[in-house]
Amino acid sequence: MKKKKFHILSLGCPKNLVDSEVMAAILTSRGYSITKSPQEAHILIINTCAFILPAKEEAIEAILLMAQYKRTGACAYLVATGCLPQRYGLDLAPTLPEVDLFLGTAEVPDIADHLARLESAASIGHRVKVGKPTFLMQAGHSRLLMTPAYSAYLKIAEGCGNRCAYCIIPDIRGRARSRPPADILAEARTLAGQGVKELIVIAQDTTAYGSDLRGRPRLTRLLSELAAVDGIAWIRLLYAYPTKITPELIRRLEGEKKICSYLDMPIQHIDDDILKAMHRHGDSQDLREVIRMVRASGPGIAIRTSLIVGFPGETGRKFDRLMDFVREMRFDHLGVFTYSREEGTAAATLPSRISEAEKNRRRDALMEEQAAISYAILQQKVGSLDEVLIEGKSDRPDYPFLGRNSRQAPEIDGVTYVRGKRLKPGQIIPVRIRAADEYDLFAETIDIP
Secondary structure (H helix, E strand, O other): OOOOEEEEEEOOOHHHHHHHHHHHHHHHHOOOEEOOOHHHOOEEEEEEOOOOHHHHHHHHHHHHHHHOHHHHOOOOEEEEEEHHHHHHHHHHHHHOOOOOEEEOHHHHHHHHHHHHHHHHOOOOOOEEEOOOOOOOOOOOOOOOOOOOOOEEEEEOEEOOOOOOOOOOHHHHHOOOEEOOHHHHHHHHHHHHHOOOOEEEEEOOOHHHOOOOOOOOOOHHHHHHHHHOOOOOOEEEEOOOOHHHOOHHHHHHHHHOOOEEEEEEOOOEOOOHHHHHHOOOOOOHHHHHHHHHHHHHOOOOOEEEEEEEEOOOOOOHHHHHHHHHHHHHHOOOEEEEEEOOOOOOOHHHHOOOOOOHHHHHHHHHHHHHHHHHHHHHHHHOOOOOEEEEEEEEEOOOOOOOEEEEEOOOOOOOOOOEEEEOOOOOOOOEEEEEEEEEOOOOEEEEEOOOO
């Protein structure tokens, strides 16, 4: 019997991507074959995000787009998984008749069984399976990597207990729950054995890792143990909650050669009234102290953060305070999001709402300021030596290869263009920085004597 083909479209964050990789591995182990072409797929799976309104809109647009392959392609079944079904459950069935099956976040390990029942069912109609969000992957769950072979995300925990006023994630993903260190290390060794050189450590809140486990294993120790895994060259930490960052963690980022001098810590705002309304832990003084602590460790650690503009109550003066903060702190990398009012969150009923036009203006103003800051920071790198992980060929004849240095995370930061010969994806090579623009570096290979 010819293997049935499936195609997965993974939307949203890297944490969602890991779930997609687990589902893909399960399906291939059960006799399905994966295809990159949705037109060739017998089963189309869309692993959705529902964090904010633009994510929900993207998910619905993707569903409607994929549904066309029921008419023009080989598609017999369209399946929506992940956060959108988990959040809206039975309400989706009548509004999206194109979808044959809706699966919540807990159904990841049972994807093959659900598809088997779908294909064998005699009745016609919608099927919705949404339960409590309890799934926590383990090393025993194989993954079919959808990232380049040399780089992989390592999800160390699931869920969140912070309960920020703007965020629905605790309802969609459940309470914070950590994987045991031994289980994480087992997966890291498996990934290294597959040729992965860069591990990107993720969770909804990586700095909450271990607080729910017996003995309360520490993130810092886990990072050191990951650094001891043979074959791994870079370890990168994302999604650290600012007020949970400790001096010990900073020392680990600086002291372990394999751990990138890179820290992603979403701050969201600096005005005390806004931080309090957001239900964020700590105030503006706490945030400044954390940043000073990171910077005091030396010039090496690149700081990435994210901010939200247009939160209810953000007056012009409060926004100016945020702008001054960005100018003062000069972050290496910055992402700015406009506030999205989400039903079911504590912030949804707050007054003093701000127009979408004004939110966009504030976002653009911050990003314009950040472009100038980033340009000045990167200009200081010109002439220096660095190491770059080659990702492939670029579209520039003068710098024909594309890569990233240890201060650049995939997808969210800039890149490094490289001039050299016969470079291959996955190589980590020495370079000299020759030029820079607002977000990207330009380098050429050097010979090490």
